[in-house]
Amino acid sequence: MSEEISSVVDIDQQEYIINIGPQHPSTHGVLRFVVSLQGEVVKSLQPHIGYIHRGIEKMCENLTYQQIIHLTDRMDYLSAHTNNEAVCLCVEKALGIEVPERVKYIRTILDELTRLASHQLWWCSFGMDLGGQTCYFYGLRDREKILDIFEETCGARLLLSYNTPGGLMWDIHPNFQKRIKEFIKYFRKKLPEYDAILTGNVIMHQRTEDIGILSLEDAISYGITGPTARASGFSCDVRKRYPYSAYDKADFKEIIYTKGDTFHRYQARMDEMWESMKILEQLVDNIPEGDFTAKMKPVIKLPEGEYYQRVESARGELGVFIVSKGEKYPYRMKFRSPNFCNLAIMNKLTSNFKIADLIAISGSLDLVIPDIDR
Amino acid sequence: MDNDKLKEKVLSIVPNAEIVNGNQYLEVTVIPGKLHELAKQLKENPETNFDFLFCQSGVDYGDSLCVVYHLESLKHKQSIVLKTKTPNRENPIIDSVYDIWKAAEYHEREIYDLLGIKFRNHPDLRRFFLEESWGYPLRKDFKDEINIIEK
Numbered sequence: 001m002s003e004e005i006s007s008v009v010d011i012d013q014q015e016y017i018i019n020i021g022p023q024h025p026s027t028h029g030v031l032r033f034v035v036s037l038q039g040e041v042v043k044s045l046q047p048h049i050g051y052i053h054r055g056i057e058k059m060c061e062n063l064t065y066q067q068i069i070h071l072t073d074r075m076d077y078l079s080a081h082t083n084n085e086a087v088c089l090c091v092e093k094a095l096g097i098e099v100p101e102r103v104k105y106i107r108t109i110l111d112e113l114t115r116l117a118s119h120q121l122w123w124c125s126f127g128m129d130l131g132g133q134t135c136y137f138y139g140l141r142d143r144e145k146i147l148d149i150f151e152e153t154c155g156a157r158l159l160l161s162y163n164t165p166g167g168l169m170w171d172i173h174p175n176f177q178k179r180i181k182e183f184i185k186y187f188r189k190k191l192p193e194y195d196a197i198l199t200g201n202v203i204m205h206q207r208t209e210d211i212g213i214l215s216l217e218d219a220i221s222y223g224i225t226g227p228t229a230r231a232s233g234f235s236c237d238v239r240k241r242y243p244y245s246a247y248d249k250a251d252f253k254e255i256i257y258t259k260g261d262t263f264h265r266y267q268a269r270m271d272e273m274w275e276s277m278k279i280l281e282q283l284v285d286n287i288p289e290g291d292f293t294a295k296m297k298p299v300i301k302l303p304e305g306e307y308y309q310r311v312e313s314a315r316g317e318l319g320v321f322i323v324s325k326g327e328k329y330p331y332r333m334k335f336r337s338p339n340f341c342n343l344a345i346m347n348k349l350t351s352n353f354k355i356a357d358l359i360a361i362s363g364s365l366d367l368v369i370p371d372i373d374r
Numbered sequence: 375m376d377n378d379k380l381k382e383k384v385l386s387i388v389p390n391a392e393i394v395n396g397n398q399y400l401e402v403t404v405i406p407g408k409l410h411e412l413a414k415q416l417k418e419n420p421e422t423n424f425d426f427l428f429c430q431s432g433v434d435y436g437d438s439l440c441v442v443y444h445l446e447s448l449k450h451k452q453s454i455v456l457k458t459k460t461p462n463r464e465n466p467i468i469d470s471v472y473d474i475w476k477a478a479e480y481h482e483r484e485i486y487d488l489l490g491i492k493f494r495n496h497p498d499l500r501r502f503f504l505e506e507s508w509g510y511p512l513r514k515d516f517k518d519e520i521n522i523i524e525k
Contacts, residue, residue: 049502049503050502050503050504053503053504055511057488057512058511058512093397094397218476220425220426220448221425221475221476221477222476222477223426223427223428223475223476223477225428235448241451305396305397306396306397306401306442306455307397307398308398308399308429308444310428317428319428319429319444321429321431321442321444323433331433332431332433332434332512334429334431336428336429336431336444340480340484341477341480343480344476344477344479344480373503
């Protein structure tokens, strides 16, 4: 009897290891954490990845640039359009092609719709991670409306592949503008419901405020980007700093919070949804007439050299690095994925917080696993 | 600081650095032994202050293995590309920059995993995506016995 009691005491004193994942609902994919605990306090955390590593960078070395577009969908599947655009912009920059204004506007509109859809899915799964089941239905209900617009535009709901180097696959559907205006009108009414059900919730506040604080120095040093870094005061929005497509024509605010805790990361994304709608409203009525693609040769060969393109996906800065030897295949292609860099901070953020906070913190980083593994 | 001044600055730290005006960024190539010193100076000097390592990638150029560092100074709104090449394919070793930019921890583990470049003074250099039994798939001489690709 006395031995049993001493073993219970030991658990509070000694560190012990538990395994979370790879199949676990709160890791949002096949990600595995090996967590070292003392009592219920996290001492260190080691992510294990690679369960869905497909070698996209290697595959790209044997594919043409038009074919690569379809692979990039499969990295961050929630920002598929942004990934496509990054590759297209990089190829266009290398070839020195100026795409028609119409293409720039349509790309930007779809970028923002993608961001909205992605943040909606993040919001509802974050709510569910914290135990609020209803959030999931709210978020997915509204996301469907955006996916319907995607479907009408290009036939796909998730993996769009609507961009090609030089422009778009085909022109937009006649209903495109009408549908978006209807959606904005609808979602402006629905977004306050999100605040009512989750943002003002007392339990949610207690579980997120002062939890997992990311300092500005760490955010820069670890290369954290996206809303995660902007909640720590790191002004890293590529849309503002290096405007691409039609972002220089839209007037919007870069959302910056300073505290860097889980609640501010939540708040940064919520505010970004309002800003996205603002951008959409400014652009949707002003899509210029013109061609939906520039004149392109069927075989694209990039001139010898190295090219880098940065874009802002829903989770942070996506970089595309192409080394070309003048052939129709890239010599080396590298994707700087935002989630891969954001994952690096997990160990530091969770240490000395409780294991239940780990779920809230990893939810607030908004990780998409295929983008980490590539 | 414009690119010419930056060029002078780099040459004052490493006199025999190769500097090219690339398509977008100033590209500086140094020998592996000089890389850590140059990186540290560029980060810590308040005139340059390259505090944001936004991309680090490995490239196999056939005759040499290369690591490419994309750096940005948030204060001065300037970018630079550092490169270092090693001809040693059997046991390539380059100094880790983890002590300068924490972001290098995962980038270097990825490069080690896919290209087999070892980083000296890295805190935790292990395979990341693949098992120990794999080769280094992003090397150009890598042969995949199962999925044979022929151009």
